Structures are given as C-alpha cells and as structure tokens.
C-alpha cells in the first residue's frame with residue numbers, strides 16, 4: 001500500500017496576504033512580521049533584564065517578550081509610535097514618489113530605502129494598493145501619501161513649492177552624476193517596462209539619468225531609487241552629520 005502524505009496546508013499567496021494586510025486583517029501585530037529575514041535565524045534581542053527603563057517610549061510587551069523587529073539598536077523595545085515621532089524630528093528634506101500602475105514589485109524596495117535614508121514622505125502615484133513585499137514593514141515608520149494621478153501629484157508638489165526631479169534614462173534626461181539636486185525636492189521614479197509615464201515626465205522640472213556602461217537598457221527601479229537617494233545624501237549631508245557605522 002503506498003503511503004499518501006498528509007496534505008500540507010497551502011501557503012497563503014503573497015497577493016492575498018497583501019490584500020488582507022491592506023484591509024488590516026493580516027495575522028498578528030507588527031512585531032510578529034517585522035523581521036529582517038523570514039528564515040529560522042533569531043534576530044533582535046530577548047526580554048529586557050530587570051529593572052525595566054521608566055520611559056513611556058518603551059513598550060511593556062516588547063520589554064517582556066523581546067524585540068525581534070528590523071529596527072536599529074537605538075530603537076530596541078520602543079513603541080512604533082515613539083520611533084515614528086523620533087524619526088519625524090530629523091527627517092531629510094527630500095521626498096520620494098513612485099508610479100504604481102502595474103503593482104510593481106520594486107515599490108516595496110523603494111519604500112525600504114526611503115526609510116533607510118530618512119525621506120520626509122513617500123508618495124504612491126496611481127493605484128492606491130501597492131505591493132508591500134520588499135518593504136519589510138518599513139512603511140509603518142514612514143509617512144505614505146497617495147495621489148490618484150500624476151497631475152494630482154504635480155499639483156500637490158507645486159502647492160508645497162517642491163521641485164519634482166524625475167529619474168529615468170529616456171532621451172532628454174540629464175546626468176544625475178553632474179546635477180545638483182535641490183535640497184527640498186521630490187525624486188520621482190517610474191516602473192519596470194514603461195519607465196516614467198508621459199504625465200510623470202511632464203510633472204518633472206528636471207529628469208536625471210543614471211549612467212550605465214553595460215548592455216542592459218536599465219537597472220531596476222529599486223536600485224535606481226537607492227542610487228538617486230544616496231546621491232541626495234552625498235550632496236546634502238555634511239560629513240560631520242554622518243551617523244557612526246554599525247546599527
């Protein structure tokens with residue numbers, strides 16, 4: 001008699017999980033899935049030794065159970081609200097915007113990098129729902145704003161007095177390597193395939209390209225976003241304000 005293994009419960013498809021998370025239905029609080037990786041390695045710190053710090057920024061549940069989230073050591077055991085409030089005191093003056101017409105997988109990566117480089121806000125232009133995989137829950141520490149069209153986004157930027165710097169390598173773009181990025185600006189990225197839409201290009205006061213030397217037409221939007229944000233950092237953060245290495 002052949003042995004028929006018991007059926008494994010089907011893994012939840014990522015798209016369904018995203019949809020449930022959008023609806024606030026994904027299982028567990030953020031500390032359960034706010035991990036740097038999804039394998040069996042334990043990240044973070046265990047329960048805090050007694051006595052506990054007497055400070056409202058600390059979360060009693062994290063102090064008791066340990067903090068396995070993907071946060072820098074200085075924020076260990078802090079509530080999410082306290083972390084966001086602290087980040088808000090020192091955010092940089094650049095914003096990041098990304099077009100979302102096709103549920104591009106890169107958007108999560110753009111959001112994670114925007115968190116790492118402390119962008120003021122992230123703007124999703126197009127569809128409201130975006131693919132959160134790759135963001136690794138970093139969006140919860142970020143202010144994310146939605147604009148239904150590139151025209152709406154352009155009107156918002158104009159009202160804020162923020163120049164829009166498109167990032168794409170289509171003809172007419174100027175080299176990012178030799179462009180001085182404004183201190184206050186929005187860096188706007190396109191999607192896999194089409195790149196910046198015509199409306200997004202029209203919304204941009206300048207479009208910058210990242211120099212390439214190989215055979216591929218482009219790098220992925222997540223990589224391009226990291227390069228552009230880091231270019232802003234190199235141009236606007238003095239060496240004396242660079243944080244020490246280590247997390």
Ligand SMILES: C[S@@+](CC[C@H](N)C(=O)[O-])C[C@H]1O[C@@H](n2cnc3c(N)ncnc32)[C@H](O)[C@@H]1O
Nearest residue numbers: 167168169189190191195196210218219221224
């Ligand atoms: C994969 S690209 C696709 C579009 C590209 N224009 C093409 O012709 O293949 C998607 C997005 O990544 C960014 N990107 C990729 N490579 C870039 C480069 N070399 N310079 C500037 N942006 C780039 C842009 O924001 C672009 O809209």
